Amino acid sequence: MIEFTHDGPFAEKADPLFPGRVRIIGLGQTGTAVCDQLVLRGRPSQDLWVLDSDQQTVEGSIVPNRHLLGQSLVHGLGCSGDIELAREIVAMEEEQLASAGSGCDFLILALGLAGSTGVALAEHLIQMGHKAGAKVIVVGVQPFGFEGLSRREKSIRAIADLRRDADSVLVLSPDRITEDSHAMKDVRTGFHVMHQLLAQAAQALSQIVCKRGLIQLSFADVRSLYGRYSGSEVLENCWVAHVEGDIHDSVEDMVQQLFACPLLSDESIWKHVDHAIVAVNGTCDLGLSDVQQLVGVFKDRLPVNIPIATSASLDEETHEKVRMTVLLAMTGPGVVEKPAVEPQPVKKPRPVSDTVPLPGRPAKLKLEPTATEPAPAKPKMAPAPKAKPAPVPVEKYVPAPVEEEVLLEVESVATPTGPGRKSSGKRFVAKQEEMQFEAPTRGRFEKTHETMYNGENLDQPTFRRRRLAIKL
Amino acid sequence: MFWGKSRNIVVALEVGSTKVVAAVGEIRPDGTLALLGIGEGPSGQVRKCEIVDFEVAQGCVRDALAEAELKTDVVIAEVYLAISGAHVRSSNSRVSLAINNDGDEITPEHLQELHDMATAQPLPADHAIIHHLLQHYVLDDGSSTDNPVGLASKQLTAHFHQVYGLATRLQTTIRCVKELSIDVKNYALSSYATAQAVLTRNQKQLGAVVINLGGGVSDYIAYQKGAVVYTGVLGVGGDHLTNDVVSGLKIPYAKAEQLKKTEGSVILDPAEEEERVTLPGAYNFEERQIHRVSLNTIMQARQAEIFEIILEDLQNAPFWPDFAGTVYITGGASQVKGLIELAAQIFPCPVELAHQSPFDGDQNYSRRPDLSTLLGLLQYARQAELEVPATKGFARVSQSLRRALASMKLF
Numbered sequence: 001m002i003e004f005t006h007d008g009p010f011a012e013k014a015d016p017l018f019p020g021r022v023r024i025i026g027l028g029q030t031g032t033a034v035c036d037q038l039v040l041r042g043r044p045s046q047d048l049w050v051l052d053s054d055q056q057t058v059e060g061s062i063v064p065n066r067h068l069l070g071q072s073l074v075h076g077l078g079c080s081g082d083i084e085l086a087r088e089i090v091a092m093e094e095e096q097l098a099s100a101g102s103g104c105d106f107l108i109l110a111l112g113l114a115g116s117t118g119v120a121l122a123e124h125l126i127q128m129g130h131k132a133g134a135k136v137i138v139v140g141v142q143p144f145g146f147e148g149l150s151r152r153e154k155s156i157r158a159i160a161d162l163r164r165d166a167d168s169v170l171v172l173s174p175d176r177i178t179e180d181s182h183a184m185k186d187v188r189t190g191f192h193v194m195h196q197l198l199a200q201a202a203q204a205l206s207q208i209v210c211k212r213g214l215i216q217l218s219f220a221d222v223r224s225l226y227g228r229y230s231g232s233e234v235l236e237n238c239w240v241a242h243v244e245g246d247i248h249d250s251v252e253d254m255v256q257q258l259f260a261c262p263l264l265s266d267e268s269i270w271k272h273v274d275h276a277i278v279a280v281n282g283t284c285d286l287g288l289s290d291v292q293q294l295v296g297v298f299k300d301r302l303p304v305n306i307p308i309a310t311s312a313s314l315d316e317e318t319h320e321k322v323r324m325t326v327l328l329a330m331t332g333p334g335v336v337e338k339p340a341v342e343p344q345p346v347k348k349p350r351p352v353s354d355t356v357p358l359p360g361r362p363a364k365l366k367l368e369p370t371a372t373e374p375a376p377a378k379p380k381m382a383p384a385p386k387a388k389p390a391p392v393p394v395e396k397y398v399p400a401p402v403e404e405e406v407l408l409e410v411e412s413v414a415t416p417t418g419p420g421r422k423s424s425g426k427r428f429v430a431k432q433e434e435m436q437f438e439a440p441t442r443g444r445f446e447k448t449h450e451t452m453y454n455g456e457n458l459d460q461p462t463f464r465r466r467r468l469a470i471k472l
Numbered sequence: 473m474f475w476g477k478s479r480n481i482v483v484a485l486e487v488g489s490t491k492v493v494a495a496v497g498e499i500r501p502d503g504t505l506a507l508l509g510i511g512e513g514p515s516g517q518v519r520k521c522e523i524v525d526f527e528v529a530q531g532c533v534r535d536a537l538a539e540a541e542l543k544t545d546v547v548i549a550e551v552y553l554a555i556s557g558a559h560v561r562s563s564n565s566r567v568s569l570a571i572n573n574d575g576d577e578i579t580p581e582h583l584q585e586l587h588d589m590a591t592a593q594p595l596p597a598d599h600a601i602i603h604h605l606l607q608h609y610v611l612d613d614g615s616s617t618d619n620p621v622g623l624a625s626k627q628l629t630a631h632f633h634q635v636y637g638l639a640t641r642l643q644t645t646i647r648c649v650k651e652l653s654i655d656v657k658n659y660a661l662s663s664y665a666t667a668q669a670v671l672t673r674n675q676k677q678l679g680a681v682v683i684n685l686g687g688g689v690s691d692y693i694a695y696q697k698g699a700v701v702y703t704g705v706l707g708v709g710g711d712h713l714t715n716d717v718v719s720g721l722k723i724p725y726a727k728a729e730q731l732k733k734t735e736g737s738v739i740l741d742p743a744e745e746e747e748r749v750t751l752p753g754a755y756n757f758e759e760r761q762i763h764r765v766s767l768n769t770i771m772q773a774r775q776a777e778i779f780e781i782i783l784e785d786l787q788n789a790p791f792w793p794d795f796a797g798t799v800y801i802t803g804g805a806s807q808v809k810g811l812i813e814l815a816a817q818i819f820p821c822p823v824e825l826a827h828q829s830p831f832d833g834d835q836n837y838s839r840r841p842d843l844s845t846l847l848g849l850l851q852y853a854r855q856a857e858l859e860v861p862a863t864k865g866f867a868r869v870s871q872s873l874r875r876a877l878a879s880m881k882l883f
Contacts, residue, residue, distance in 0.1 A: 073715065139683040265536070399536075443519070443715045443718060443719055444519070444711060444714075444715045444718075444725065445519060445711075445712075445715065448519040448520050448522065449558075451558055451706075451708055453709035453781055457713070458707070458708050458712070458777075458781075461715070461716040461719045461720060461770070461774070462716060462770075462773040462774040462777045463716060463720055463769060463770045463773045463774075464719065464720075466773060468769055468770075468773055469769075470720045470721070470766045470769065470770065471765065471766045472721065472722070472763075472766070
């Protein structure tokens with residue numbers, strides 16, 4: 001009787017060297033629309049799920065893997081913005097949600113941040129994902145300014161909560177597209193454009209974290225831009241632009257279309273942007289020179305001098321097509337307004353047995369507190385400013401005026417031609433001269449193999465990865 | 473030069489990222505060890521304990537051995553080598569055997585058979601074994617013992633902790649020494665060697681984690697109930713602190729290293745918010761003022777990250793929930809200010825600076841934590857020599873001759 005066992009890193013249960021299973025889950029009404037957009041854009045290689053408590057939304061979705069939650073509690077009518085009710089649904093559907101949060105390496109959650117079902121589900125799925133060893137990226141959109149104060153406050157609180165637990169949180173502001181005449185043609189088009197932008201961001205992220213191609217970025221790059229904050233929180237931190245074209249199309253035309261995208265046509269964003277990720281995806285004929293040309297032209301047209309990280313991957317199914325997605329990021333506190341509400345602790349579902357059951361809800365819901373697992377690379381954030389007791393005034397988004405000093409540095413903040421652009425009449429001059437395809441130098445460890453841990457290159461200085469401020 | 477049959481000389485060699493050191497010791501007839509002397513020199517082209525430039529590294533090894541020979545008046549013919557590097561892995565394994573003899577009595581042959589079975593276990597491709605460390609034996613009733621010979625049991629299970637590394641990396645380090653016509657008699661994992669120098673038998677029994685903060689890597693080893701239960705190597709060490717300072721403050725490497733040692737701390741003190749440190753000028757370096765808080769922030773972030781990663785690794789190991797021991801910290805990078813305070817904030821158990829066990833001989837090196845591994849390796853060599861008779865007579869003469877011939881070629 002001879003028995004051999006191993007529990008080392010090469011055991012069967014050990015993780016594969018290059019994990020890459022991505023699952024995109026649309027949460028709530030907005031998330032469902034985002035996943036629908038992904039299906040409409042072509043056969044997605046990712047595992048798509050849709051979860052909501054609104055029967056109409058779920059049944060109207062074209063995503064095959066869709067789930068209606070809390071049927072017995074809300075009868076398919078949704079939560080109507082009641083976050084506590086949404087958390088009860090989450091507690092009730094824990095078994096079903098367990099399968100949604102496991103079995104993948106990267107979990108991308110798309111949701112509207114002012115919703116209730118989406119936010120409650122996101123809180124739970126982040127924990128489930130971390131328990132299963134997955135990295136969780138949240139792609140969320142704030143409500144429009146005209147949607148009201150309460151929804152705005154809810155979104156601010158949701159952002160703070162999600163940023164505390166998720167590995168990366170990308171927040172888009174739909175108010176940016178109010179400057180775009182096409183997007184604001186009618187309400188339906190406005191929301192459609194916003195959903196498209198979220199879908200493009202989710203798809204670009206999935207390409208970056210899992211696809212292996214010509215030029216490889218990793219989850220660490222995403223987390224370094226959207227996962228850590230040194231000192232203070234910001235709300236909007238992501239701007240997306242996407243363009244698709246034929247491989248024989250003019251590069252200049254493609255880049256021009258890119259700059260005409262709704263979020264980039266608002267020239268005030270260049271005050272905030274400090275990093276960019278360019279994800280290029282194309283047919284097998286796509287060469288390094290093509291990528292270099294695309295990124296080079298893009299860089300020339302950029303009105304600010306920012307570092308650009310590029311990912312290029314090949315896709316056999318995109319016949320003679322080239323897709324270019326740009327994710328702009330603001331990593332520092334910047335000049336964007338600070339949250340008026342401090343991060344709240346994760347609220348445990350309140351025990352229903354202690355309260356009087358609401359009409360139409362089951363009185364005996366066994367709710368057990370779920371174990372909280374810290375995110376592997378949780379940023380050490382300084383506490384956000386204290387919440388003001390007085391209600392926060394409604395702030396309709398007004399593009400901040402370009403300050404004098406920025407003008408001096410940038411020379412021109414005009415964007416290229418597009419339907420909604422605001423040109424200053426000056427020709428902008430790009431500052432950046434060289435492409436940055438490679439990671440920053442590792443100094444003394446340049447000749448050695450990289451020491452990687454949880455997707456981070458430990459040879460890079462820690463203070464830089466954690467974006468700690470250094471006084472020189 | 474003197475060497476004779478009566479002297480049982482053991483030499484320990486460590487090719488580190490910062491320096492190459494060789495210690496010469498003598499095992500006295502009563503079995504005790506006396507340190508005769510140490511030769512050391514700066515290490516060149518060794519990063520994270522792996523050789524980057526073979527010829528440069530070999531030159532450093534030769535210089536260190538030559539200095540050791542000069543100081544101790546001993547001809548070095550064979551060495552015990554410390555092994556480390558981020559490629560080193562470990563796992564726990566167990567092998568079982570049915571006892572079928574009369575009375576089901578366990579004999580030494582059974583133990584040997586279990587050991588053979590453990591060594592025959594397959595390793596991952598391209599890996600070679602470094603250690604098979606016995607943890608304990610378990611009888612058929614579930615009871616465990618360190619020596620089951622004479623006991624009766626229908627089944628005997630041996631628990632081992634095995635350490636292995638990439639064969640090519642191990643070969644490179646060994647070849648670097650062997651090409652100087654010096655035999656590598658045996659090798660030991662750096663952290664295992666370190667533990668021999670800083671842990672007593674009682675500490676191993678109570679439970680202890682030894683973290684050896686080196687220049688290129690940070691080794692750690694965990695003991696519980698007297699047995700090794702976990703080993704790990706993180707490819708980040710004191711050089712990374714210096715490299716971060718270089719990158720953050722934009723100063724040359726040598727200045728950063730000096731600044732780290734003299735002014736740096738891994739504890740942030742709010743009182744030092746506005747304090748500045750003056751970097752003296754040199755012929756090619758203008759005098760500069762550095763914010764102390766910047767220096768300390770850079771160092772604190774890196775050192776805290778190292779501890780956090782080690783802690784996370786330990787917490788994922790099966791032994792951790794029952795661990796009630798102490799974390800001992802040693803190594804060259806442990807001399808930085810505030811290290812124990814920082815470690816105490818991170819590890820949820822007592823943290824102490826490790827102290828070397830007393831030894832006979834040259835006492836000039838007794839208070840240097842950067843030599844813990846080397847002195848521990850000497851202890852390891854002593855134990856090995858006492859178990860197996862040393863090479864003597866003609867074999868030793870032939871080794872010396874080979875070395876003399878090789879030296880003629882090299883020069």
